[in-house]
Amino acid sequence: MSPQRFEMLVGLYGDERMAAILSEQELITSWVRVEAALATAQAEAGVIAPETAAAIVGAATAAAIDPVRLWRETRNVGYPILPLVRQLDEALPDEHRGRVHYGATTQDIMDSGLALQFDAVAARLAELVGGFGDAIAELATAHVDQVIAGRTHALQAVPTTFGAKMAGYLSELARDRARLAHAREAIATVSLFGAGGTSAAYGEQAVKVRRRVAELLELRATDIPWHVARDRVAEFGAVCALLTATCARFAREVVDLSRTEIAEVSEAAGHLRGASSTMPQKANPIESEAVIGMAITAGALSSALYRIMEAGHERAAGEWQAEWQVLPQLAALAAGALATAQAVAEGLQVFPEAMRRNLDADSGLVMAEAYMIGLAPRLGREHAHHLVYEAARRCRATGEKLSTVLSGMLPDGAAEAVGELRPEDYVGNPRTTVDAALSEWRVRE
Structure with a gap:
């Protein structure tokens, strides 16, 4: 593959564990795991021989795949599963060849791999939501009685407390967590329906095989094809965008309350933290700015989710490819925004004297x-x-x-x-x- 561009925002403020989940290796691993589960389920149903399934399972590892060759051949084919299957087949003894991917179509493997990968994505996002929410809960508890000017239309309105202000963010994060749990359940669904969604190539054992694959992969089973029903994907991406928006609302609060004329809070202090190359006095709210930047990007990307849902007939013609670009980016941005917002909340300096003075x-x-x-x-x-x-x-x-x-x-x-x-x-x-x-x-x- 050609050199990959460096994405500075996520590169600086992203979450390393999320980057690992979204990595090339994990993507390929998700596909070979599906192929292995398919072979196992088909052997149990009597579709292929048990010894053939055992050979496929043994060969189906990411280490067996040459990624350089995989992507080179994918560029020609248009999709990665045919080149992947060929490499897996080559790794088998002669007597077991020709049974990898039996009855499946490319999108079966990629969508089931997506379900695996984004189940892990959702688990990591849930951890990050929990960390950010716990940090906000600490602020709400510590400052429940700290009086501050409530502001409407950017102007002072009535008194409130900093703890009550933080309570609003905490409640929003609780709703975000519930939305994420629902989206996770929806997207973690197996997809094994064959070329046109009829499951015909899987034979009479189609339902049994599909449900067993779901069990092996710890995914939900469904008997309704979703090759072009992309609401699961759109919902998950939208939840990622909502998560970044919640983070950005908090970050914007920090930026606004950090203004010189207000000075009621500040990000954590540190040598040259937020420094300017020309103004020695500066200590800019750099992490809050990064959160806002990630949320702006996620919001713009989320508009593609509704175009993805336009896929027609029984297979998309370009809409599916948009997912490959947009969904991992939204997940990475959500993880980065949550991790960075948590760091802001945990290091936040609160200045009661300034709050009282501004009243x-x-x-x-x-x-x-x-x-x-x-x-x-x-x-x-x-x-x-x-x-x-x-x-x-x-x-x-x-x-x-x-x-x-x-x-x-x-x-x-x-x-x-x-x-x-x-x-x-x-x-x-x-x-x-x-x-x-x-x-x-x-x-x-």
Whole structure:
């Protein structure tokens, strides 16, 4: 094969274990495992001789395949299984040749191999989701009472707590984990249906052989062909894209709260970490940026998943090939985003003093709703809203604190009834929120 391009983003921030699962060797291994299981099942069903099956199983190893030859011949054939079968057949004694791949079609082997490989992909992604979620759970628990300005439309809105903010991410990850489990079950399905999906070439033992192959490979069995029904594949890829999007939402939060003017959190510190080649003061949020970059890429790639589902008749004509490129990339990006987001969460520096300082910015207007709600029983909601709105305009014009301006605008008795409100007194029920998210997260699939 020609030299492979270096993918810098995944090369720097990808997950090594996922890279191994998606490697050339594991791809070839998945195919020979299917061929070995097929031979075993056919021997048990009396389709081929037991000694022939034993010979095929003995030969069916990745070490028996010359990858250089395999890919050279694949370039000519268009698909890798015919060249693979020829190499396996050549490794057999003469008396056992001609029985490898008996009754199967190329896509049977490749789709069953895909099921094997992506069952392992899903298992690794589940581990990574667990690691990231556990790190977020730690943040939610540690900062459940740490008051921070909640922001809507990028502007301060009402007080909340950093723990409650993290609870939202934890709940999202719990849903991501459930989606991944469903997608894993769907994609880990054997495919042995022959050239046109009829299983005719497998003979009368087709169902028995298919179900035994599924059992041997620890995959789900189905009696409905899915050569062109690619919703399983599209669903799995979409889940990968969703995982990266969850990671990116967290990473974007870190980037935004790290801004010099906000400075409420920061990625882990380190010598020259996030350094600039020209600005000595810089400590850029490099891991969060990498997560966002991987998510942007995954989101763009995911659009191909719906084109894959357009495959027509009983065999695709180009749509299938798109999977070969897109699905492994989505899996690699999801793994990299999850691993890197976990590193960000575990190393995150949280600055309570900055959070408290920012609550007093903009004349303390983050408490405007709190004052309105406090005044509403006495003045009525609309009157209270109008009065606090006018006070906010005056605060921005003069720089005075909201509590000071309001005290001079309220009718007799109203100011005393409300008093001076603190952000700590207007955060709702953060412990309820965090406890609910932790409860969701602890329900393992």
